[in-house]
Amino acid sequence: MRLGWIGCHQEGLGALEGLLAAGAPLVAAITLKPELAAFRSAPGDYRALCHRAGLPLYQVANINDESSLQLLRELALDVVFVIGWSQILKPAALQSARIGMIGTHASLLPHNRGSAPINWALIRGEHLSGNSLMWLAEGVDGGDLIDQTAFCITPYDTCATLYERVAESNRDMLLRVLPQILAGERPGVPQQHTGEPVLPRRRPADGLIDWSRTSTTIYDFVRALTRPYPGAFSWLDGRRWTIWQAALLPGETSAERVGEVLGPALCPVEAACGQVVACGTGALLLLELQADDGEILAGRRLSEQPWTGRRWSNE
Numbered sequence: 001m002r003l004g005w006i007g008c009h010q011e012g013l014g015a016l017e018g019l020l021a022a023g024a025p026l027v028a029a030i031t032l033k034p035e036l037a038a039f040r041s042a043p044g045d046y047r048a049l050c051h052r053a054g055l056p057l058y059q060v061a062n063i064n065d066e067s068s069l070q071l072l073r074e075l076a077l078d079v080v081f082v083i084g085w086s087q088i089l090k091p092a093a094l095q096s097a098r099i100g101m102i103g104t105h106a107s108l109l110p111h112n113r114g115s116a117p118i119n120w121a122l123i124r125g126e127h128l129s130g131n132s133l134m135w136l137a138e139g140v141d142g143g144d145l146i147d148q149t150a151f152c153i154t155p156y157d158t159c160a161t162l163y164e165r166v167a168e169s170n171r172d173m174l175l176r177v178l179p180q181i182l183a184g185e186r187p188g189v190p191q192q193h194t195g196e197p198v199l200p201r202r203r204p205a206d207g208l209i210d211w212s213r214t215s216t217t218i219y220d221f222v223r224a225l226t227r228p229y230p231g232a233f234s235w236l237d238g239r240r241w242t243i244w245q246a247a248l249l250p251g252e253t254s255a256e257r258v259g260e261v262l263g264p265a266l267c268p269v270e271a272a273c274g275q276v277v278a279c280g281t282g283a284l285l286l287l288e289l290q291a292d293d294g295e296i297l298a299g300r301r302l303s304e305q306p307w308t309g310r311r312w313s314n315e
Helices: 010-021 047-053 066-075 117-123 159-182 215-225 299-303
Strands: 003-006 026-032 057-060 079-082 100-105 128-135 145-152 232-236 239-249 261-265 274-278 283-291 296-298
Touching: 003 010, 010 026, 010 047, 010 079, 010 159, 026 066, 047 057, 057 066, 100 159, 117 128, 117 159, 117 215, 128 159, 145 159, 159 215, 215 232, 215 239, 215 283, 239 274, 261 299, 274 299, 283 299, 296 299
Parallel strands: 003 026, 003 079, 026 057, 079 100
Antiparallel strands: 100 128, 128 145, 232 239, 239 283, 261 274, 274 283, 283 296
């Protein structure tokens, strides 16, 4: 049995390490060229791991171009694990593996098929998410399901903490299915397609904050887009700021004060200091900001800014 690996994101590193430690007969790994990976969210460096394991590592620009297809044909792989890879594999690439290719999707399929499922789950205020192991097929996240792992979304989670759980479940599910794969089996059951629309792709410009929304909605928005993603952002006095951390405050505010800085929050615990902003309903405590020029404001330095009465805007 000849196994291969395709991945470029951090969420796959632990799974690949787990397979190697389990003695899986991996013959090669494929990752994205560094100059291209640098433009992805949370890229993982597979070079050190593959070097330690003596696993050949190939770097490609596009898994579907002719040079990559030729590489896949030459490797003559039986099963390929595609974990943390943002390019959709076209039929020619999928068909290069004798048995098939296995991937994961960070949701409980068929719910939240499509792009950025963890980010969308937080933005929508969902309380349950998970990860699905499946055979890759043509179409969007529609292949036969092999395994699933569910986990709750708490009010304290961010996209980063949820992807830590996704990474753990990647490893656990692959290790569970490995004996069946090595036995030449192809486990899986067809998905029940519900007609739910496919999640649209998110781009950095989609992180603009609408302060007329409720404080809960904006809080969810900020934690959905924080590091390692580009972040939620807004403007104050013509200067663009990314909001990396915020806290949800109780209470009501009047509609005419939407986006207004109500004043600083002071606390002996520096991490709790910041600036309070009125939302459509309720208020948000801003805890860490970063300007486009790289300046970071957090703690006492943020709370000491003379912003009271100023208003956040869309430009």
